[in-house]
Structure formats: structure tokens, C-alpha cells
Amino acid sequence: MQPTSPAFAAADRPLPLGLDKTLLYPALAFAACLLVELLRAPMLLGDPDTQWHVAIGRHILATGTWPRADLWSHTFLGEPWIAKEWISQVLLGGAHLAAGWPGVAFLASVAIAAKVSWLLAFLMRRLEPRVALLAFLVGVFLVMFGSLARPHVLAHLLMIGWLVGVTRAVERGRAPPLALALLMIPWANMHASFPLAIGLAGLLGLEALARAPAAERVRLALSWAGFGLLAVACTTVTPYGATPLLVAISVFEAKEAVLYIGEWQPLEPLGTHWFVLPAFAGAAIAVGAIGLRDPRAGLVRGAIVLVCGYMAVQHQRFVPDFAIVALVVLADPLARLRPGLAAPPRGAPTRTTRPAVAGVLTAALVAALLLPRASMAPHPRVTPVAALEAARAAGSAGTPVLNDYPLGGFLILEGVPTFIDGRSDQLFIDGFMHAVHAALETADATALTAMADRHAVGWALTSTGTLLDRRLADAAGWREIHRDPHAAVFVRARP
Structure with a gap:
């Protein structure tokens, strides 16, 4: 009309x-x-999940198979998981x-x-x-x-x-x-x-x-x-x-x-x-x-x-x-x-x-192609490359890691098995996330260290200023070996 x-x-x-x-x-x-x-x-x-989505996609393209079990964490390795x-x-x-x-x-x-x-x-x-x-x-x-x-x-x-x-x-x-x-x-x-x-x-x-x-x-x-x-x-x-x-x-x-x-x-x-x-x-x-x-x-x-x-x-x-x-x-x-x-x-x-x-x-596509590529990367806060390099240089990265949740995607893309990551619709449930948060909210790091012991953790990768970062900075048995504006690395102190 x-x-x-x-x-x-x-x-x-x-x-x-x-x-x-x-x-x-x-x-x-x-x-x-x-x-x-x-x-x-x-x-x-x-978003940290972007990195593990990319990693899973690359895995499927490389292998020609659809995963049916977790291959990317050390805490739930082998447990049922689908892409x-x-x-x-x-x-x-x-x-x-x-x-x-x-x-x-x-x-x-x-x-x-x-x-x-x-x-x-x-x-x-x-x-x-x-x-x-x-x-x-x-x-x-x-x-x-x-x-x-x-x-x-x-x-x-x-x-x-x-x-x-x-x-x-x-x-x-x-x-x-x-x-x-x-x-x-x-x-x-x-x-x-x-x-x-x-x-x-x-x-x-x-x-x-x-x-x-x-x-x-x-x-x-x-x-x-x-x-x-x-x-x-x-x-x-x-x-x-x-x-x-x-x-x-x-x-x-x-x-x-x-x-x-x-x-x-x-x-x-x-x-x-x-x-x-x-x-x-x-x-x-x-x-x-x-x-x-x-x-x-x-x-x-x-x-x-x-x-x-x-x-x-x-x-x-x-x-x-x-x-x-x-x-x-x-x-x-x-x-x-x-x-x-x-x-x-x-x-x-x-x-x-x-x-x-x-x-x-x-015109829009041409302008898009002319934009500088260097600026098209994830924020350093979710890609702590320097921190991971410090852990590798110290010889710690070969042992199981305790990581902050937002850094799981980065670790998966870098080939490091995670403690926890964004695949929490199928993994890290049945009380696991409850236990992690309870340990983080405890005033001292005793529960957190006990959890690290259960999973044979040898080092930790944290975002700066998080609860995990603060707990480990004050905890006995942990030694900080790297800190930058975005991330910190701690290793288990040797007796």
C-alpha cells in the first residue's frame, strides 16, 4: 500500500x-x-575460545577425522568429547x-x-x-x-x-x-x-x-x-x-x-x-x-x-x-x-x-585488504607468548600446567595440554569447576596446591591480577619466574 x-x-x-x-x-x-x-x-x-576453535578446525583438516575424545587437556585426557x-x-x-x-x-x-x-x-x-x-x-x-x-x-x-x-x-x-x-x-x-x-x-x-x-x-x-x-x-x-x-x-x-x-x-x-x-x-x-x-x-x-x-x-x-x-x-x-x-x-x-x-x-573489500595486517591479532592478554617462552626456557613446559581459564585456548593452539579451557559444555564438569573455584576462593593456597598435587602440576600460567595469580604469588612451594603486563609464570619449588 x-x-x-x-x-x-x-x-x-x-x-x-x-x-x-x-x-x-x-x-x-x-x-x-x-x-x-x-x-x-x-x-x-x-575471546580465548577463538583459539581453541581454530586449533580444533586445524586438527580436523589435518587428520580428516572428527574427535570423539579429549586430546587437548591433561585433566580430562581421553574422556568423551565431540567437536x-x-x-x-x-x-x-x-x-x-x-x-x-x-x-x-x-x-x-x-x-x-x-x-x-x-x-x-x-x-x-x-x-x-x-x-x-x-x-x-x-x-x-x-x-x-x-x-x-x-x-x-x-x-x-x-x-x-x-x-x-x-x-x-x-x-x-x-x-x-x-x-x-x-x-x-x-x-x-x-x-x-x-x-x-x-x-x-x-x-x-x-x-x-x-x-x-x-x-x-x-x-x-x-x-x-x-x-x-x-x-x-x-x-x-x-x-x-x-x-x-x-x-x-x-x-x-x-x-x-x-x-x-x-x-x-x-x-x-x-x-x-x-x-x-x-x-x-x-x-x-x-x-x-x-x-x-x-x-x-x-x-x-x-x-x-x-x-x-x-x-x-x-x-x-x-x-x-x-x-x-x-x-x-x-x-x-x-x-x-x-x-x-x-x-x-x-x-x-x-x-x-x-x-x-x-x-x-x-570499495569496502579493497579498503579491507589495504588495512594493516599487523593489527589483526588477538590481544596479548589472551596470547601470552613471552610467558610461555619463559616456561619453555626454564624446562617447565613439559610438565602438566595449572592455568587460568581464559588462557586455555592459547595453550591448546600452542600444543600445551591444559588444566582447564573453554570446552566446559562437555568437560571440566561433574564438580571439577566447583572444586577449582572453591580452591581459588580459599584464603590460603593449601587447597589449590593439593589440587595441583593430584594432577602432577609442575608449573602455572596465570593472567596478571587474577585470583590464581594472587594465590600463587603468596603460596609456599611456588616460585615466580616470569611476569609481564599480561601474564605470569610460576613453577613448583624444588625441595
Whole structure:
């Protein structure tokens, strides 16, 4: 429908040279996001888990096998462990083999830029341009929250494709095409967020049934059930069968990793994470307006936003998921609220649009290639090379290590078996992390030293200023042999 008010009509005036906003604006968003992410590469690469994901990917490429037991720690060596995100790990490891850390940064930056531009393109094809841009600007900061070179930024593209396909089916009054269910195969092999897709599809299927004529509901219900069953079956098409699904669910059941790892901690909307409030408020207002006009859509999509919002509040790692889901599932119902909110009809792209878009993307890629490679590396705080060299020079690195959790990824990539690392969804549980934290929180180092004795630890690698660093600095039986602004090395004192 055409906008009715002069203000909205003015907003829909064409750009100079007949350029198409729905193509040009997403291209500009892609270019800007790509360059911003590459410029902040040390932060993008700054999560310690990135390094062990790269190491696992390189191992799979080198051996042609999928690991089924731990090969990278000395505390859980040989225990069952699967590389459930192996496709993402192979991509990250392959990028590292091809171009080092700049290759990893480029892969992650392209994925982040692609999801941002895809969301903007989706919104501009459904909503009036100003409304689409407002929704995008409110949500994009949450979409990019926790942007790191890790499997989740690659899987977000699958999430967007899944949601677009399922919501389009609901809007058209039919079940999603069975081919869409096949998207679960790569997703189940890329990131553990894939169970969320099944739940979202189930809720949207209920809306589709509620909106369908009574005579069509049985047929439609069977079609949706068939789609759902196929999607669930596709999640088991992995080198490990259904095990990745069970592992994804077990993280919440065990609670051990959830208690101690930063990304699993709750949000602080009234404190550090105040920036989520506009998006939460906007989503709540949109759901309320949709519910007044279309109670069925308001109920289902409100439930989806509420569940994803609750997950984000409880665990910071779900903030981008909330933003992606809210933007996609609320767009079409918002466009139906009134004529002025819907996107105007689109014609074929003008002769100038495609060259302009190609020019923007080419310029962004050229600029990306010209950026200095030296700055594209993980922060030294998670790559304490000098500290490890000091341990090797002292002859200690050949014995089992006691390391701070954030340094586990670095040690894995360097070929040093870890005491603990980021693979805590499957390892370092059943009381292990509880025991480590209890030992660290004890005023003296007696419990920590006893734990080191149990695992025949000969040296320790700590980040500066951590509890482990402070405990060992004051502990009897430990001697500091290296300290720099980022890390310290301690060795067991010889009698």
C-alpha cells in the first residue's frame, strides 16, 4: 500500500539517480560493518575460545577425522568429547591456515557484516523506510553484541534464513517448504543454538493454525508436523548422530559452566547493560500494538519475544539471538498495522542501482585488504607468548600446567595440554569447576596446591591480577619466574 501522509510520502521519494534504498542501504551497512569489525580485530579475536576453535578446525583438516575424545587437556585426557561445531571450526581453522589471524578476522567480519545487511534488507522490504531504519538502529547494537570470531557469528546467518523462511510461510498461510528443514543439517554442525529453531518454528506453526480457516486446519497441521519432524531428523545428520542435541540441552541441566563463565551470566539492564532497554521497550510496544490489531499474532509473537528476551536477560550470550528474532518476527505484523507502516511497492532496480551497490561493496573489500595486517591479532592478554617462552626456557613446559581459564585456548593452539579451557559444555564438569573455584576462593593456597598435587602440576600460567595469580604469588612451594603486563609464570619449588 502507498503511504497516505505527506511526511511518509516524502520519506519515500527516490534517491538521486534513481538509486534503490532497499539495495543501497544494506550495501552501505555491509561496508561500514565490515570495516568497523576489521578495525577492531584485536577485540574480535580477543575471546580465548577463538583459539581453541581454530586449533580444533586445524586438527580436523589435518587428520580428516572428527574427535570423539579429549586430546587437548591433561585433566580430562581421553574422556568423551565431540567437536559438535565442527563446520564452523573447520572454517575458522581453514582461514587461519590460509591467512593467519587476518584471515580469521576477515571471515568473522564478513559474517557479521552479512547478517547486519541482511536484516536491514529484510526490514526495508517490509516496512516503510523510516520505520525500517528506526527498528534497525534500535536493534543493530544488540545484533552486534558479543561479536567475536566464534561459531555463533557464522550460525546467525542460518538463523536469519530460517526465521525468514518460516515467517514467510506463516504470512502466506502454508507450511514452510520441506527444503527449509534441510537447513538444520549445517546448523546442527555449526553451533549449538539449533534447538531454538525448532521451538520458534513450533510457536509460529501454532499461529498459522490459529489463522487458518477451520476446514484447512487438519491439512495444515499435518504439513507443519511433517516439516517439524523432518527438521528434527535433520538435526541428527552429524558425525555424532543426535549427541550434539543432547549436549546443547545438557548445558542448562548441568549449570556448572553457566555459573562461572561471563557470557552465561545475567544481564544488568539497569546497570552495565543499559543499552538493551530501548530495544526491549521497542519490542514490547510493537508486541502491544500488534496484539490490539491481531490478537493471534500478538499472542504468539509476543510469546516468542518474551521467551527470547527472558533468555537474554538470564544469559548474556542470547542477546544477539533476541535481537535477530524480534526484528524478523515483528516486521510483517507491524507492516499490517496501518498502511503508512508498510513498505511501498518495489519496481525493478534501476540501471544505476546495481553498479552503485557493486561499487560500494568493491570499495569496502579493497579498503579491507589495504588495512594493516599487523593489527589483526588477538590481544596479548589472551596470547601470552613471552610467558610461555619463559616456561619453555626454564624446562617447565613439559610438565602438566595449572592455568587460568581464559588462557586455555592459547595453550591448546600452542600444543600445551591444559588444566582447564573453554570446552566446559562437555568437560571440566561433574564438580571439577566447583572444586577449582572453591580452591581459588580459599584464603590460603593449601587447597589449590593439593589440587595441583593430584594432577602432577609442575608449573602455572596465570593472567596478571587474577585470583590464581594472587594465590600463587603468596603460596609456599611456588616460585615466580616470569611476569609481564599480561601474564605470569610460576613453577613448583624444588625441595
